[in-house]
Amino acid sequence: MSASPSWRQKAARHPVTKAILHPAITLVSLLILFALIFFGTLYQANHGLYEAQLRFFGYGIVPIGGFFPLPTASVVMWILSVQLTLTMALVLRWKWSLAGLWIVHSGIMTLLVGGFITQILAVESQLTLAEGETGNFTTAYHEYEVAFWESHGDTNQVFAWEDVNLRPGAELEIPPYQCRIRILNYYQNSDAFTTKATNGPKFLNASNIGMLEQRKPEKEVTQNAPGVTFTLLEKGKGDREVLLYAQELQPLILTLDGRKVNVQLRLKHYPLDFSLKLTQFIKTVHPGTDIPSSFESYADLTDQGATRPVKIWMNNPLRTKGYTFFQASYAQPAGAAQKSTFAVVTNPGRVMPYISSLVVFGGLLMHFLIKLVPFIRRGAAT
């Protein structure tokens, strides 16, 4: 950094840099962030976490109290990140007395980078297994997909379109079966009726659903029941209207390209390249109370033919091949096998906060000591 001080100084003195790095922008950004978190938290109490996250912490502009527009948290974080990067690259002088500040701000950078990686790359899903059941894929919490597959015993080749693509009018290719679908409607939350709409088409459906009606999204996003209607376009055949509803238990079976194909609107699946079999779930409570003292799942993990026993319990997740399995929930249905639910996460950025917390802590401590010691030594004379 000291190699080209003149270059740094020139860039730092440039009016554009000065404008970007104006301290008022930093302070205002921080104040906005403060307001966003405050109002976002209040909003969450009434509208649920998912809505609050979309509204306050994503990208865009949010009207506070219905009229006062503020940029959302991700936007503000970008502004602050750019300022921080430029400050460190151009402005912050290197002095031993400022070493603490350098360390602190590099730690903050690490944290922001980690946050960004997590935002882009982390995948959260879940896996629910009954005792004795084996799972080799996890499911999303609330993202859906329209999936096409043929049943061939254990191994299925699945082709799927994610819900974000299911916009009315969109034409989507299904290459394995040489056909296309044209989306008529996609509802994030809907009610299903067995009656047919008066002038609507006759839909193909596995559960005799005749029509869907849009509903207001639920406060808890996982409670939404999406539905989709589309036209199936296959060469040399007449168009077919299809209706799929998220709460259907059976897939619709269609003949496509001369083959019998299952079609279903389902929570998005994430395949695992190993399998997990739940052998036992144990919940213990503090004696004489209903306060749980621990939840423990015992499972067999099979990877490339080798099986080993694993234990997953509170605060002690299973980490394997980039996946982390957390004990998240359980069900003890009367007269049936107990079920255990794992939150499954892959997050390439997960070590960043660990590093940054150490770095920032060290930096802050160093900086304050550098300031405090002379302050005490100096006495009240200054």
Add this chain to the structure above:
Amino acid sequence: MNARFTASLKSSFTASYRILPICLAFTALLAAQTPQGAKSGPMQDQRFDSLFEASHDGARPPQGNGGVTSEPHGGRMPSMLPAIGAVPPASVKSVSAMETVPIMQDGRLKPMITYARHMLLQFSGKTSYASQSAVEVMAHILFTPELTGEYKIFLINNPEVAEAIGIAPEKTRQYTFRQLEKALPKIQELAEKANAVEDPKRDLIQKEVLRIFGNVVEFVNLTRTFTYALPSGAFAVQGVETRASLGFPVDKTAYSFWDLMLAAQAIAKILEGIGNRDEAHRTPIENEIIALSQAMYFTSQSLHPSPFRNFPSPTAAAGGGPGWISPAEVLTSPDQLQAFRTELTGWSDAVVAYRKGDQAGFDKGIQSYLGTMENRAYAQLSETHFSLEAIYQKGEPFFWALVAYWVALLGCFGFFLGRKQWMYQAATWIFLAGYAVHVAGIVARILIMKRPPVTSLYETFPFVAAVSILAALIMERINVSRKSTGQGIGLLCASLLGMILLSIANRYAADGDTMKMLVAVLNSNFWLSTHVVCVTIGYSACLLAGAIGHVWLIRAIFPGDASKPERLKEIAKMVYGTLCFGLLFSFIGTVLGGIWADQSWGRFWGWDPKENGALLIVIWCIILLHAKQWGYIRNPGLALGSVFGAIVVSLAWFGVNLLNVGLHSYGFTNGAATKLFSYIGGELAFMLVTGIGLALGWGGWGKKPSVT
């Protein structure tokens, strides 16, 4: 209403369905004498009657025994308490032998003294009654229940509730069991209605009714805990020969269930000898023995499990269920009865001795129970610190620390007014003595619970107080060594914070046992001692900064001498330094929280209200420190900002619990919302007034110091 109380209420509710309807049906039957009542038949009558009898020690007048009457208070309505005999029972001078009797409650093994204090606190809002300690009151309820009907130990906070249940409101707001007993049908009716409403939707009156109902049920259950050892009309042995055949003293008629149990072999032998002979062909002795054994059977069928669980049951523990059971649960199971014979006899002897006023006999009985029981539950008991807990309970460290802080606060004011060094010294030493007690209390809790002292909202108050005081004291020490004009400010803030935070803590303590077991996710000492401790240290520092900010603002708007500008500068430096300290710990605590969340929930950050609260503190500190550094604000802004910081802390600390969402929402008391909002309102008004004052130049602010 806290979770533990709700849980206990729920369990007492189920228990109440076993006792109260029976009692009430019986009461109604006697009182109304309606045709239906008559039609219900002798069988049913007798069933109610015998149940009632068995558990109430002589509600039915036994033949030929004038000592017991069936007409206590309230005319025809029989009391749920036993009647007072011709010779009222005595009591022993000291029940200290009982203090460390282990009681299992809410998943935790606790000494009797803790249990008794929380019981009394829950009943009456106090930890003693009429200069009797909680354990003494407990002893009366357990051993001489007939004398406790007139104890004013039931608190009804709201006069409207008293009126609603048909009791004339009293100024002291304390009522007796006799008063409540008369209102019981009404209380039960209202409690059932209130219970049908979901907890968050209940209004204050409904909550109060449920609390009172739960207390009455618990009280009644306690009075019945040792009925097995109390001499009862039902077990009076009239025939002299019968007594002889059972090996009882010839000159005594009154016996207890347990006396007969101890003679069970002799009874069984006589019963076997009867064979198939009908009543006409039996001897009077045989007939009396049959009557006695029937009474024993009815009694054993009608013993109610009491909250008083003090018998370590190896069989019950194996199933993962309650490892500790109440005397009634022991008595209703033949196996347990046999196994716990020594302990039951020990208690029985203690009860009898207590009622005679025989101190030695009482102590011996308890010791006999303790000795056998301790061998049985050695492993479990070796993990407890009962004597330390008893000292903690009796010593009330946080209360005495609070008193010391009050005195020190007054001393500080005295010092600021008169600038007398002796006053400063006295305040300091009193403060330090209080602080030592305060810290000892926290250390005792760590030892007793074997976990960091930050696991409940209650616990964070003494801890935050201790940390902020420590920071203030360090600051004070630095100032004194620098011969700064800020001498005494640290002490003042320390006393203020200690006083406020411990007062809040004492309020919370009224909710019941403050040492609770932890839900699974919190059950990690590593994360508790890193994340939670760091966050609470962050709270402490920001609160301290806020406190010093108050001092700065107040001093700034009032006129002072020539040293005022210099003093203000010193105080502002303290605010700045403390905020740095606060930022350090808030930041690290927040990130550690993220890491814990990553470890146990699978995500680093989830915009959970508690997480957001912590982040608000961090951002606010960053804003203040940067604004000051870059010259956007000066000392007045810093002081005002630090006061606002204290508001942010109050929101993050317990304000977010009001939202009732998220993964961190454990424990919040009613009415706290109003207090929190009035606190915030007060602070904002303070900021407004001092801000305007500074702008208008009150106290000479903004003018150049005059040259002297």
